[in-house]
Amino acid sequence: MTLKELAGLLTLNVIQPQGNFDVVVTGGYTSDLLSDVMGNAKERNVWITCQTHENIAAVAKLKNLAAIILVNGRKPDEAALKKAREEKVVILGTPESEFAISGVLYNHFKK
Numbered sequence: 811m812t813l814k815e816l817a818g819l820l821t822l823n824v825i826q827p828q829g830n831f832d833v834v835v836t837g838g839y840t841s842d843l844l845s846d847v848m849g850n851a852k853e854r855n856v857w858i859t860c861q862t863h864e865n866i867a868a869v870a871k872l873k874n875l876a877a878i879i880l881v882n883g884r885k886p887d888e889a890a891l892k893k894a895r896e897e898k899v900v901i902l903g904t905p906e907s908e909f910a911i912s913g914v915l916y917n918h919f920k921k
Contacts, residue, residue, distance in 0.1 A: 829900035
């Protein structure tokens with residue numbers, strides 16, 4: 811499934827669109843600890859988090875993640891948006907919780 815298809819499936823809002831929506835998503839990783847994501851997320855996963863500071867873009871770029879999904883209606887701060895644009899890291903958003911988005915994603919990928 812491409813990132814574009816995933817965004818449609820989960821009804822995600824595009825917050826920062828500069829990046830590759832044609833990338834094939836390999837799964838997802840849910841965590842609010844940057845060190846946990848750096849140690850355990852897999853390439854082309856989407857990262858589900860409530861973190862909104864600029865370091866999220868750096869971690870997503872480092873791990874070659876497909877996108878960041880911000881939950882609970884959170885918005886990235888200006889520094890995060892700037893860094894994401896520079897690094898071409900897509901940021902998506904949802905009013906849903908980490909639990910809800912993770913569940914839908916898990917059920918889709920376990921098939």
